[in-house]
Structure formats: structure tokens, C-alpha cells
Amino acid sequence: MEPLFHNVRELVERAEKENKLISEIMIEQEIMITDRPREEVMKQMDRNLTVMEEAVEKGLKGVHSVSGLTGGDAVLLQKYMESGNSLSGDLLLDAVSKAVATNEVNAAMGTICATPTAGSAGVVPGTLFAVKNKLNPTREQMIRYLFTAGAFGFVVANNASISGAAGGCQAEVGSAAAMAAAAIVEMAGGTPQQSSEAFAITMKNMLGLVCDPVAGLVEVPCVKRNAMGAANSVVAADMALAGVTSRIPCDEVISAMYEIGQSMPSALRETAKGGLAATPTGKWLEAKIFGGAVVGSGQ
């Protein structure tokens, strides 16, 4: 079955022509492709939203992974915000802490919703539950946030990749952050075109990001990459809403991401052989967690 759009340009054009939100186009596509009534499609996304809510809640209470590498940072950030001394502002830090909360739960093998993947599951809910406090959306608008993010994720998954092993972290946290930026714009009342600009601006600043997980765990640097992905998306959304545009069209940025992923050496694509995983401390942590001799990166 032919989808309603194959790329971001078609998505934005359709939304503009039919005077609809991007989330609406995505909902219509889901109804069409899955052959289910609207009610069911919305209900399923509502369940995803609940999974995300519960993960954030759990993370904000404080969780720790089995390896002990990650956990507790979401709590630190929330406490710091309460002190009133934060420099980057409460909304931004709130988004960061909730992204961290989700990924700390993920690292502890808790239940999360992949957005678009588990390793990058913090950004979309993290930004959503932070922006929520400022924009006071209805439950339906929160569900729509996920459909908007999903519409862009659909394009990336089909035209490039959302897998760290295939395209590096730019494909995972990069895609997640760009999807979130587009969704924030729609929730804040921006146009479909502005969503596309926010996506492009975010993705451009994630290009080249490698996947180099220490000890092959989804913890270091994954949790903090989700944190910065969330910050990136909030700022890019603001830029797009201010009227800033991307000189390189959104679809071309996605193609660039794909090409960069293709030319990335496998040591930097989720093999734990290069980058931070290959640092002396990274190697030491790996040996400590999984046993065995500590070996150098050049072996």
C-alpha cells in the first residue's frame, strides 16, 4: 500500500494543501495502512504515552542500572532545578532531566517505548513532559505530539536509518531529537513548514555523531546523549518558531545523515570498539563489568 508521503517535502505539502496538522496526516496514514478505525489508532498511541509517563515517573524517583554506570542523575537535576540557581532555564533542564530519567530506566532494563529506538527513548518523552508544563496541552494534543514525531521518524526509517549499528548515534539520538523538535513546534502552534525547519536544524547539529557505547552497554554515553538531544531539540524548536530556516532542505539533511552513516567505520557503529568505548577508562570499565583481561584498543 502506498503511504500518504515518502519524504518530508510531501508531508509538509499535503498538510498545507489540506490545511491539516502533520499529526493528522500521520493518523490518517496509520488508519489507512493498519486498516483500523481512528479510535483504535489513537488508543494505541495513548497506551504508548502511558508507558512513557510511567518510565519518567520511575526515573525521577531514582533508578540504577545493574552495572552501576548510570542512574540517579535525573534526581540530581530535579533537585538542582529546585534550588532556583539553574542557568539554562527550568524548561530546558526539565526536558533534560526527564530524558535522562527515561534512559536511566532503559539502562536498568525497565519498560520504555522506543522513540524511535530504546537507546534514544528519552528525548521525545523528555521534551514532551517538559513542554507540557508550559503549553498545557490536552491529552489528545499530547498523543498528537507522538504522531508528529512519528511522521518524521517514518521518513527517516524509510529513507535513511534509525539504527546505531547501521548509522551511528546520529541515526538514533539524532533522529529522536529532530523528531521531538518537529513535534514541539506543532504543539506550540507553529506551521508544518516550521516543524520541518526545526527537524532540519536539529539533525544538522547531530550529524556525524558516532555510536561508541562503553562495554557495549546502553549507558555511557547514551544517557547523556539523550540529555543533550533533548536540549538540542528545544532550542531548535525555538529557532524555527522565531522564523529561522535551514538553508539545506530537510530531506537533503536526512540523506546526508544516511550517507555519513554509510561511510562511518564499523568501529564507530555500535561495536564498542572505537570512540569512548576504546578509551583507557572505557576498556577498564568493560573489564570490570564483564571480567577478562584489560586490552588496548589497538590490538
Added chain:
Amino acid sequence: MIGPSSSHTAGAARIGRVARDLFGRQPKWAKIHLYGSFAETYKGHSTDVAIVGGLLDYDTFDERIKTSFEEAQKVGMEFEFIPETGHVEHPNTARIVLGDDQAEMSLMGISIGGGKIEITELNGFPLRLSGEHPAILVVHDDRSGCIANVANCLYKYDINIGHMEVSRKEKGRMALMVIEVDQNVDKEVMDELAELPNITQVTRIAD
């Protein structure tokens, strides 16, 4: 889904579960070969417990995935993980060889991100199976009329074919049909397919 990785945990669990589905019952043993990124990071990503969870028929939300090694022991399934260094087309590739006293089966799957998987090989036959739709697998002799008979039978029950592939290893010998359909297939249809001439084995994967 259960973390920490959609491709290395959830996707891996799905590959394991499809293998079990195709085998049709709880295997007694499994040898799991891991390639590429799977081979390098399977411990950290919990790919191993996820695949074993899949072989025990757990879905990606099942909390028991975390303790699947103990659960496997309870049902008496032995397993072994073999990290491979050979080159494969996709970085997240697993080959599962499993069986019991009566039969053996091998399957190769790739995890393409976000928990999505494809089955790329079954018992040495190359194929592309997304696992997103119900599917029927028919092992048959490579004879004329086999495909038409199967298609006619599905048509009789008003089952629409969404995607179909046929392959064989050698001309005139064993061949495989992979048929993705739009709705789950009843046992009645499966039995009728199995009765058709030159058909060796029929299995299905439910939605």
C-alpha cells in the same frame, strides 16, 4: 518494550520468537551465532537474554526476559552463544540453530532498528520475511503446479496474498514458498495445504 536497546534487545527477542514459532514448539536446545554489532555488544545490550526470552515465546514487553536464562533451565532448554567474526551484510545479524530429539531448524534474522526485524534465511533458503504479517511457509518438491495448488487453496478460503517468494536450492529438489497474507490462517486451511501433492511441510506464523 523492555530495554536497553530496541535493535539488540527487543529486535533480538523477536527473532528468537519467530524461530520458535516456525519450529512450532519449545526447542530443547539452541545454538545462537551472533555477527557484527550483535557479536561485539551482546552482553551489554542483553541480546543473549532477549533471544532466549524469544525462544521461550516471550514478547518484547515481558518482564521475564530479564530472567530468561533461569526460565530456560526450568523448561529444560540448553543454549549456547557463539560470537562470530565473519562478515555479514547487516551489522545486527543472528543465526539460530535449534531443535529437539525429532527435528532441527536453522534461521537467520537481522534487526534493522526500532525493534523491527527481517528473517533472511530459513534452513539455508534465502528469504525476506518482515514478521509484521501472518505468513505461511511451505516446504515442497520443486514440481510444476505446486505453487498454483497452494494459491488456489488460499483463494478458496478468500485469503489474500500480500507478498510471496519462492526459492529452491537445486532444480527439481526441495523448494520453499514464503507467503505473507493479510489475515491469520486457520488450522483447517493449513491441513488442506499439507494434503496437497508434493508438499512436505507447512508452518505458519501468526500475527
